[in-house]
Amino acid sequence: MAPSIAVASTAQTKPGHRLKAAEAEVELRRRNEELEMELKRSTEREERMREELVRAWKRVTVAEEAEELLCRQLGELEAEAVEQAREYRTQILELMRQLSYAKQLLQ
Template identity: 45%
Template sequence: MAPAISIGIAMPASGGVRKTSVVVGAAEEAELLRRRNAELEREVAALRAELDAARRRAETAEEGEERLCAQLGEAEVEAVELARAYQGRVQELARELGAALRVPATS
């Protein structure tokens, strides 16, 4: 087995300053990340509020649609009843006219 050789790395005289600037840079980055996180949380809260409002509007629209469909159904029933009554009256008048035309006029 070969003997181990150790190679030393020379540190500049300002080596301690470098570590401090790295720590300060990390602290600044952490603060930036905290601020960005808070900003994103506010955006998420605003989007959730907007989503809730949209959900309420959709529910209101759906309820309105259901009421309109019910009213339309009632109107259709009424229209069918009126059409049947009208058709019955026309047939009745046609029978009366036919009977009147078969009777000889006496003058």
């Protein structure tokens, strides 16, 4: 047997009960409208947060790409600096050799 709910007919209830039922119905309708408004505000807030999250994600993506570019550039500069250091070392060694030779000539 399926469960059932008994609903009193307003024609069978006393006038005081009908008034209370009408007030309860009005209160339920008012509360329902409040809940619908709150749901709408919540949905709008959720949409704004979603849009903000998308904007933040885009900023993070741009920052990551910039970081990768800077790392590549830094790597290139480091390689160039190492190459220059090697060249300077070679030049310094050559100058030291020449100075040593000049010193030997002077002696």
